[in-house]
Amino acid sequence: MPPGEPAADPAELLDPVAPGADGLRVSRVTVRFGGITAVDGASLHVRPASVTGLIGPNGAGKTTLFDVVTGLRRPETGAVLLDGDEVTRAPVHERARRGMARTFQRLEAFGSLTVRENVLVAAEIHATAGRALGRRAARARARDRADELLARTGIADYAAHRADTVPTGTARLLELARALAAEPRVLLLDEPSAGLSAPESAALAGLLRGLAGEGLAVLLVEHDMELVMGVCDTLYVLESGRIIAGGPPERVRADPRVRDAYLGPGEGAA
């Protein structure tokens, strides 16, 4: 199936998975907080070499879904599959080592470290995880990787600044660079463009397309509709914990249910 085809039918998500790169599958995940159902049987598929958008109003459960996918929260029911392997019960660091990385909506940069050190420490964790020998050489490679990523995300000018002193937008790009330092195959971005200027947002869009071109499966939670419509191959809409639509962005945008739920009744296209 070429990228861009919808995968909204949960039954399809449970089909036997072809071996090899399959990206990320979330199957019928439900999360409850006390009496509130935050995520209600949500399913989606993030294919390799594609950018998949996840939109929805505030409180729809997007970040909760991210937490389930990365292992920070256990779902009541449902499964998370990474390249065809179930990781629903795997600890956070285990998933990361198997190729999953994310950024945070509420920033989680390492404030005591410089911007460069933030990326470097991530590259070092990745390079030396579970490795007893050759750590020195691995660290040397990590340094090169970190500098390359700072340049690629456009924050090299801030390299020597402490992360808790840089502007929010820069900190978001820093989190992106840091996540990339772990050389993920699946990348989850939680509102990466919040705090970015228009040219920075455009650069981010280019970067995301480039990452998809390299084979990454990118899942993007974003409020900036221009960015979403511009970069996504597939778009899902989450509302009150349910996926109410999924497919190519143009088709999702035309869906009357989406207009009602997300854009408000009677409003035109975003």
Next chain:
Amino acid sequence: MDSFLTYTVLGLVSGAGYAVAAGGLVVTYATSRIFNIGHGAVGMVMAFLFWELSAGRGLPAWAAVALVVLVVAPLCGALAERTVLRDLGEAPSDVALVVTVALMVALLGLAQTLWPPKPRPVSPFFEGHGFHLGSAFVGAHDLLTVAAGLLVAAGLSVLLRFTRTGAAMRATVHDPGLLALFGGRPAWTTSLSWAIGASLAALSGILLTPVVQLDYYGLTLLVISAYSAAMLGRLTSLPMTYLGALALGLLQSYTVGYLPTSGAFTGLRPAIPALFLFAVLVFLRSPQARLGRLRGAAGVAVASSRRAAPWAAVFVVAAAVAAAALPAEQALVVALGVVYGIVMLSMVLLNGYGGQVSLAQLTFAGVGAVVAARWASGSVLSLVAAAVVAAAVGALVALPALRLHGLYLALATLAFGQLMDKVVFQADFAFGYNGALDVRRLTVLGVRFGTEKAYLVLSAVVFALVGAGLLALRRGPYGRLVLALRDSETACATLGLNARLARVVLFAASAGIAGLAGALMGGLRQSVSASDFMVFNSLPLLLLAVACGVTSVTGAALGGAALAWLPKLQAQFPAAGGLLFLVVGVAAVALRSEPNGIAGWVFRFGRETVAARWTRLSGGPSPDAEPVDVGPVEAVGHAPR
């Protein structure tokens, strides 16, 4: 069967007392998100005050209770909140923790100054009144205590759930600004909760005094009991807290009743809450990680090895000169200071770099001393073994607690220290019951360090090596990792780091350094006992380390020096408790304005004057002013708030 009933009554009474204290903890925590480690100490001081007023000044018991519980304690609680504790709920958890530890030590110092040790018999209220329940006698005091426990639990539930004040209290913790916007008074609400907390601590202290005696430490450790109970209610549920307190009281009573009361078991009673706490920690589900705080910790510039090496040499040479110049007994004092400095280095690693607090570093030193005495005593191997065993014990302590918040770790270490003091160190394989151990002095490569003077030089060399090692560590990838872990454990995990394992390793390494110091202390003193490593002595050590600068090796050296100097000062001014008090005041104040302690001032002063002089001399910018590591240099004076 007869005794069973008696033990049950006894257990319920202690349990009710714990419930009162625990209720106070829950209220303050629910409103301010500060966990007051000094909670038990407040109860202790107030129980002493009650004794002073009733037995000393002849006030009727009811009047003394009313005065202490309803007037003095609430006022003190509110005052403490206004002056030292305000806004600490938003500070990094280790800062808030250290400040409440300072409060606890200050109160201990205050009590010992005002009421020097002497027997103070305390009789229960309405002594002789009561009734028989089967074969067990239930005193009026017992009934009163149980009633107080029930009333407090019920009263607090009603307050928090059904009153406007209670709603404001619960709202304060979420968003004080928003509460103010809606006409609430968050500042007033927080003060009120501290007043209630102190009042309940006082009440429980007074009620429990006939059970635990008027004892500085026994009552101060009430915080562990209250805390274990509050933990069962996850620090929020009052009914669960109440049940937890009763369960703890009963457990303690039955254990004392049915276990042998000789030898190492003698100290078991006060250690039960510690064991209970560990059990709770092991079975408790870990809470949701705290997210969304992009705020780094303070730190100082990390010296390069090229710059650190001369200072290390100066340190060792100074020690050698001191060894040559000083008489043996003074050399012993200075050497002890250096050894305490090594213990403080263990705090630099754990607290200064890692942002975690251990309240029992001396206990790990004690483990090291026992190992050095029992195994290969006198050889370098004994030092290595001391460090390794202390690190292993540290890992065991950290494992259950580290799943949780830093606060839980600190309390677990306090409980652990208490357990070691009362039980493990008293066992035959350790110091023996009230015993002491001989430790032989070291022989290294055929050179025997047989005197105090030789030990002074040896300790200085070890300090320099450990300090240089820490700096090298801090500069390298592990240093970055430790800081990253401190800033966001969650982010580290999502990058592939087994964060829990990394934290256990950090804690174990710190315990290992403390163990090494303990082995050195053993050789220096030649004879050591459990009282040298009492957990309560760890606390002034921690506060002094923080005041002198727990973020730097220099701070540890200053702290060790201060600790060696303090006993001399103490000898000149016999008001010993007051001195402790002073230290604490400095620690608490310095911490809030200067997270890098006195060492932070020294560095800044040094950099400014040296840079200025260099500029004058060369007419150009100083190479010293060019930071090796831009971030931490900027961090000097960067208050973590």
